[in-house]
Amino acid sequence: MAFLPLWVFVLAGCFSVSLAEASNLSDLYPPLWEESPSQFSDYRVENGKHIINPWVYPDRIGAYRILLNKTASYFEKFAPENELNLLWGLPLQHGWQYSSGRLADPSQSTDCGYESGDHLCISVDSWWADLNYFLCALPFLAAVDSGIMGISSDQVLLLPPPKDQKKFCLSVATCQSSFPKAMKKWKDFYQHLKVASSSFEDLLEYLWAAHTATLENTYKSFEDRFKYYSKPEANFGRSWLVNVKYIAAIEFPTTLIRTHDFQKVLPQRMLVDGDTAPFISDFTELQNMVLLGIKLIYEVDKYTGSLSLTIMETLMKTPGAKMVVLKLMDKILEKATPNFLEIITN
Numbered sequence: 001m002a003f004l005p006l007w008v009f010v011l012a013g014c015f016s017v018s019l020a021e022a023s024n025l026s027d028l029y030p031p032l033w034e035e036s037p038s039q040f041s042d043y044r045v046e047n048g049k050h051i052i053n054p055w056v057y058p059d060r061i062g063a064y065r066i067l068l069n070k071t072a073s074y075f076e077k078f079a080p081e082n083e084l085n086l087l088w089g090l091p092l093q094h095g096w097q098y099s100s101g102r103l104a105d106p107s108q109s110t111d112c113g114y115e116s117g118d119h120l121c122i123s124v125d126s127w128w129a130d131l132n133y134f135l136c137a138l139p140f141l142a143a144v145d146s147g148i149m150g151i152s153s154d155q156v157l158l159l160p161p162p163k164d165q166k167k168f169c170l171s172v173a174t175c176q177s178s179f180p181k182a183m184k185k186w187k188d189f190y191q192h193l194k195v196a197s198s199s200f201e202d203l204l205e206y207l208w209a210a211h212t213a214t215l216e217n218t219y220k221s222f223e224d225r226f227k228y229y230s231k232p233e234a235n236f237g238r239s240w241l242v243n244v245k246y247i248a249a250i251e252f253p254t255t256l257i258r259t260h261d262f263q264k265v266l267p268q269r270m271l272v273d274g275d276t277a278p279f280i281s282d283f284t285e286l287q288n289m290v291l292l293g294i295k296l297i298y299e300v301d302k303y304t305g306s307l308s309l310t311i312m313e314t315l316m317k318t319p320g321a322k323m324v325v326l327k328l329m330d331k332i333l334e335k336a337t338p339n340f341l342e343i344i345t346n
């Protein structure tokens with residue numbers, strides 16, 4: 001199984017960046033985190049409903065901020081300062097999309113998302129923004145519906161984008177009826193979060209199940225967005241989507257420091273015509289290697305008809321094999337914190 005070491009190698013690339021010197025965890029927060037809404041009362045209220053405009057970056061990141069705040073108490077038992085909250089992966093990923101220019105209008109027909117224009121605007125034509133929408137709206141609304149956000153299900157409404165409104169759901173009720181499977185998986189996650197005996201590993205499993213279901217139920221609606229992108233960026237998007245399934249199979253712990261470090265090796269800008277890993281001159285060697293690895297995973301998956309994923313998932317279901325992978329990773333990565341391995345293997 002040459003494939004498994006390959007993937008471990010890619011992840012090792014990510015891990016081998018020295019762990020953030022996190023003297024202050026707030027340095028790792030997504031851009032504009034501290035300036036975004038931190039409670040429901042920071043949003044406008046209309047007819048008893050809090051109105052969130054998820055097509056403006058601080059509004060969307062604010063929804064995550066409230067979610068992280070309201071779930072913090074459940075993760076206290078694992079570490080202080082909410083560092084091991086597994087939901088960090090979502091806003092951090094969105095922060096990377098923002099700072100790398102991936103939320104801007106890829107058709108360039110508006111100034112939405114551009115520094116010189118409406119820089120906080122999130123474009124509905126951005127493939128990244130559309131997929132992230134559901135990785136924000138569904139976990140957020142499912143949390144409301146699970147009773148952990150302190151408001152009732154009919155007290156919050158998301159505003160529609162300027163076009164393609166039919167592709168999106170805007171409330172607990174409409175997301176529930178349009179995406180019942182994914183909503184159920186997020187509610188399962190919160191259900192287990194509320195159970196004091198749930199382990200970190202259990203929660204990780206429910207989180208990734210919900211994450212994967214969300215993408216599976218939504219990505220097909222946004223294939224058309226790729227027409228706006230350069231070939232390398234479109235290929236990267238497609239490859240990333242496939243890679244997320246492998247990251248899910250490995251059950252990558254989407255905690256604050258881990259995710260922050262992982263993202264350092266992702267492309268810090270949109271790919272343009274002519275960008276070919278591992279020869280992109282303004283990327284680090286590691287970024288080039290990881291980009292190449294992401295492409296290889298995509299191709300192995302494609303040419304084996306996802307058999308590689310099935311094998312990986314099956315392997316990962318046996319605790320013995322997971323331990324082997326983790327130990328192997330530990331060996332490669334002198335710098336991996338023993339703490340982290342302890343947490344997920346216990």
Ligand SMILES: *[C@@H]1O[C@H](CO)[C@@H](O)[C@H](O)[C@H]1NC(C)=O
Pocket residue numbers: 024025026027
């Ligand atoms: C961490 O950074 C925040 C924001 O910059 C600041 O308010 C806080 O005092 C810092 N904490 C420590 C322990 O340095």
Ligand SMILES: *[C@@H]1O[C@H](CO)[C@@H](O)[C@H](O)[C@H]1NC(C)=O
Pocket residue numbers: 038039069070072073082
């Ligand atoms: C959550 O937000 C409240 C109100 O803004 C704040 O007092 C509290 O410290 C926050 N909790 C965490 C864990 O960040």
